[in-house]
Amino acid sequence: MEIIGTVQEMKGFSSQVRRAGKTIAFVPTMGYFHEGHLDLMREGRRRGDVLVISLFVNPTQFGPKEDFKSYPRDFERDKKMAEGVGVDILFAPETSDMYPPDHQTIVRVEKVTQNLCGRSRPTHFQGVTTVVLMLFEIVMPDVAIFGEKDYQQLATIQQMVKDLHMSVEVLGMPTVREADGLAMSSRNTYLLPDERKAALSLYRSLQRAKELLQKGERKTDWILREMNGILRSESLVRIDYIQICDAHTLKDVDGIEGDVVVALAAYLGKTRLIDNLVYRKPT
């Protein structure tokens, strides 16, 4: 595995690979890897001749009161883990290289970012789409792989790529979970033992939603009431949102007809966790 530290060198490498007629698979990350990241990398390994991952804690996707400074980092550990799953290139640029002092361009996806996390994190997704477009320009991937755990992020990037007629294929991979069901997240490391236990109620509430959907329940208010009940039984959980949305537009739905995503965000102490369940209309 080679480590590339500058935008210029990465662009040079990518254009050489493309000129040689080889394909590039790309997994953008903010580091502090867990099995979820490794799963994306393994899929990347299968999808491209060359597997590039980026490790960049992107400041523009954090709000002013969010955890940019404390976001967990461990470069040496990440390096070994990436090497272990066969990554070819680890691209780890400096912030000043990605965003020089006069940087002033923003990429915004307007509709699909309004609901869910977009409500409590109003500038988050424009930070994500701006940096992902920049990374796509630098890495020039044929395919880029994201986790479905960040469902709205995935939908937003897919919308951006479609709207801007970009040539990269954007692939979503199912959420990887701990043995007890908690969705893997680099932020799980913030949780105190009691919070870790209480956090399982997020998964339990989604499982209850799945059960109801599979039994044929089609009224969202009933499903949401059940989920609320499960989360409220844990005093350490503070709900940010629980919503059932159209899986493509991410607008709230009243009754369940097409594909939907049941999505939630909740605080455990200062730690904000998200999770979701995609329910596809049985065909």
Place this chain on the structure above:
Amino acid sequence: MEIIGTVQEMKGFSSQVRRAGKTIAFVPTMGYFHEGHLDLMREGRRRGDVLVISLFVNPTQFGPKEDFKSYPRDFERDKKMAEGVGVDILFAPETSDMYPPDHQTIVRVEKVTQNLCGRSRPTHFQGVTTVVLMLFEIVMPDVAIFGEKDYQQLATIQQMVKDLHMSVEVLGMPTVREADGLAMSSRNTYLLPDERKAALSLYRSLQRAKELLQKGERKTDWILREMNGILRSESLVRIDYIQICDAHTLKDVDGIEGDVVVALAAYLGKTRLIDNLVYRKPT
């Protein structure tokens, strides 16, 4: 010359050319060609193995009260003119193909778009940067060529390409003028004979600024007063702005030290014309 009418076909063509190791030069246009356009195309002919031009009157760069509907169009004439200067591909997409109904992604350059035309046309440049980025993704050019007549547009696109780490080279070409000095513009066709005569004062005022700068005048207020005097002597001219700005940031300057652009916009009846003069610090 081949005409390509769909985004999909254009992308297929471009990736084939790139895979074959050939370079693409690109001139994006809104059609109704004059010598200024042809000059950009001739430069493109010299710069790339394959010369692609686009002809697309982009609705998102027109304000609600602007001339999108009446913007002059003559596809048959444009086709012949493009063929005459050796264009390989004329890409002329449908609006619904470029902007499908759920299109919702916007590319914005924040600072360099605030002054000058950005004041009177607040959504103009985000329409320009969005469509130009889309066209770059579709056409995949090595070099793209724009006229310096639209100086703020050129500066904005150069900033976007730099900020987003895009691989295309953006080249500006000097303004092409009529025999008497009026900057060529597709909108000159709107001018009534009296307005056409009065419009020459735009060029005369820029010539006066050049004279003063070359004589060593360094106070912008004096230069602007002289220019104002020339334009106000024409009763048909209504000034939108006359400003002297840093040639890179496009912020107003008081005294002239580095490279500057003297830029103006004025109405002749309903027709809004722009022109400018770039004055580079003698070295």
